[in-house]
Amino acid sequence: MRVRVPPGDYRRRPGGPQSGPGRRPTHPRETAPVTAHVEIPGLTLTREDFERAREHVAPHVYHTPLLTSRSLSEASGFDIRLKAELFQRGGSYKVRGPLNVMAHMSEEEKARGxxxxxxxxxxxxxxxxxxxxxxxxxxxxxxxxxxxxxxxxxxxxxxxxxxxxxxxxxxxxxxxxxxxxxLTYVHPFDHPRLIAGQGTLGLEILEDWPEVEVVVIPIGGGGLISGNAMSLKSVNPAIRVIGVESSGAPAMKRTVESGEMVTLETVDCAIDGLKVMRVGDNTASVVSRFVERVVTLPDEDIFDAMLWLMTRAKLVTEGAAAAPVAAVLHGLIDAPPGTKVACVLSGGNLDVEQLRGLSWN
CATH class of the missing domain: 3.40.50.1100 (Rossmann fold)
Incomplete structure (x- = not known):
């Protein structure tokens, strides 16, 4: 199951390059697609894996809403919906994966912790x-x-x-x-059963919107995007998945471009959930095979998208959750007008002190 798109100039989209708040990024590293797309062999999960994970996860989580956004649709030229995991138990998608991991633990392991x-x-x-x-x-x-x-x-x-x-x-x-x-250790993003649990989010998107064509997902360590790229494509291989990183922490993009694991020497990113120096071996493998492109934006543009969501969509998200919306507003989604695009708002656990420093103009 390998879907590819040809490389090209993804800095503009048919919906018009001027929509969205703030300045448009100009540094090539911030806007270029993954052109040297080298596959890293490794983890593959099936539709059955995700359906089993959902059996373990669904009784304990909310089926979060997929919200329409007329403002974002008009600004982008796409038909946009927002997967609002900020309304999930615990305030983010992060409870899904651990639930699936724990469902497979033995009674002895559970007793130890x-x-x-x-x-x-x-x-x-x-x-x-x-x-x-x-x-x-x-x-x-x-x-x-x-x-x-x-x-x-x-x-x-x-x-x-x-x-x-x-x-x-x-x-x-x-x-x-x-x-x-x-004790049993739960890796924050690279455990296969955790990845399967995170992928249950994609099954909910498909249940609510079977016609979805593009799904845009933030990338930190890669657990969210890898799980959902596989779960979405296990149902509909034609769906395109686009990942969004901070241009100050492009660990996944560099890893996929080079075809080998890359550890960043420095990270210039202030957004929790995106500032990762090295992604997972499993998640890099999945992204290299199941994700069409990885785009990057500076933190400033992502913070602008946070404010846009607050003022226009009345949604308070954390920084990482606003990254897909930032990519839409800054023209990084290469698709025809009217394309059905879902943006994953991964959480709402906002650092209020960080919020004080944002510009409210």
């Missing part, structure tokens, strides 16, 4: 899923994690361990606790 390292939505997704299954959960966070995120994770019943100053150091401690306490 589960662990992850995260200071964001993955922490709350794991903690919430563990509470729903009655499994003890440990979440390791860096010592500079905000008190609000610590409190939110503890509010779902997880034990929070603070260690180190960055995620990598917290993750090292989490792996040590796996050995010390026999």
């Amino acid at each position: 589960i662990i992850c390292s995260s200071a964001g939505n993955h922490a709350q997704g794991v903690a919430l899923a563990a509470r729903l299954y009655g499994i003890p959960a440990v979440v390791v966070m860096a010592e500079n994690a905000t008190p609000a995120k610590v409190a939110a994770t503890e509010g779902y019943g997880a034990e929070v361990v603070l260690h180190g100053s960055i995620w990598d150091e917290a993750n090292e401690r989490a792996l040590e606790l796996v050995e010390e306490r026999g």
Whole structure:
């Protein structure tokens, strides 16, 4: 199941290049498609895998709405709908994957408990899923994690361990606790069963809108886009999937272009959920085979899209969730006018302090 589109100039679309807020990106790295599309062999999941995952996930999550947006449709020239995972339990899609992982754990593993390292939505997704299954959960966070995120994770019943100053150091401690306490580790984006769980979102889109032609999805580590690229195409291989990264953290784009795993030397990105130095081996494999293109935008344009969603769609999203809308508004979706496009709004766990710095003009 390999769908390809020829390379070309994707900086303009038939809907008109002037729509959307703020400046249009001009740096080639921000707008160029994946032209050297080298396939990385690896993980493939089937429609049956996603249907089984949905059996495990659906009883515990909301079937979130697929909202129409006249304003965004008029601005872009497309028929736009918004998959609003900001209304999901825990405030993001991140509960889906852990629910599927935990459904496959043995009773002995459940009794020992589960662990992850995260200071964001993955922490709350794991903690919430563990509470729903009655499994003890440990979440390791860096010592500079905000008190609000610590409190939110503890509010779902997880034990929070603070260690180190960055995620990598917290993750090292989490792996040590796996050995010390026999806990089951849940990777934030690269576990196959987690990827299958995230892909249940795509089945909901197809159930609500079978005619959808293009789905636009944000990329951090790649768990969301890889799961849904496979689930969508397992039902309709003609659907095109487009990923959106921050131009300050283009780890997936560089990995897919080069055909080998790339670790960024630096990340110039302020958006939680997008600032990843290295994507997953499994997720890179899937994106290289099932995603038509990866586009990038500067943080400024993504923050503009956040404000656009607040003022025009009356939706308060986190930064990563606004990336697909930013790609639409800045003309990075190459498709004819009237194309049916779904944008995945991945979550609404907004950092209020970061919001204070946005421009309200």
